[in-house]
Amino acid sequence: MAGLTREDVLRQLRERIVAFATSRGVREGAEDVAQDVLVVLHEKYPHVTEWTELVPLSFQILRFKMLDRHRKMLRHGEYNQESVDDFPLVDPGDDPSRQTEQKERVTQLIAAIQQLGERCQTIFRLKLEGHTFPEIMNLLGERSINTIYTWDSRCRKQLLALMGGQWETNPIDGNVQRPNNKETVG
Numbered sequence: 001m002a003g004l005t006r007e008d009v010l011r012q013l014r015e016r017i018v019a020f021a022t023s024r025g026v027r028e029g030a031e032d033v034a035q036d037v038l039v040v041l042h043e044k045y046p047h048v049t050e051w052t053e054l055v056p057l058s059f060q061i062l063r064f065k066m067l068d069r070h071r072k073m074l075r076h077g078e079y080n081q082e083s084v085d086d087f088p089l090v091d092p093g094d095d096p097s098r099q100t101e102q103k104e105r106v107t108q109l110i111a112a113i114q115q116l117g118e119r120c121q122t123i124f125r126l127k128l129e130g131h132t133f134p135e136i137m138n139l140l141g142e143r144s145i146n147t148i149y150t151w152d153s154r155c156r157k158q159l160l161a162l163m164g165g166q167w168e169t170n171p172i173d174g175n176v177q178r179p180n181n182k183e184t185v186g
Helices: 006-023 030-044 049-077 097-115 118-128 131-138 146-163
Strands: none
Touching: 006 030, 006 097, 006 131, 030 049, 049 097, 049 146, 097 118, 131 146
16 A cells, blocks of 8 residues: 555554454444554554554554453453342331341340350350450460360351251242251261
């Protein structure tokens, strides 16, 4: 394409870039991507003037820009966005059946905790007061944090067993959510 200035070449190249980007699914941002490619060509590659060098270089830059755009859209969750208007407004505090279920679970939890030993009750009380495991270790006079972790684990298992093996019901369909217990065959 002899006789064309760099600006003419870039103008024609821009049209090809927009067409390529549009055909590859970047419809709404094809103009922006083309502009980004031309900016990179202008700033980083002003010495490239031959059509045979500019076309492959510009399309390589275009592919990188399209990949960057794709990654950014994935990161921001733009591919799986759902309209907020599609979801009904739910106020879980006003549902009387949920309030009743919650009250029953709290009653069951309190009864189960009262059946636990004194150590477990103390650990749960300290955790509910906001103490960390190292603080609980010092308050109970233990020298090893692993002992506290072990006690806590055993207490939670005992509490789960006293709660009937379930923590709560699924609020959507009423099914019981069970912990992931793996049975071993031996």
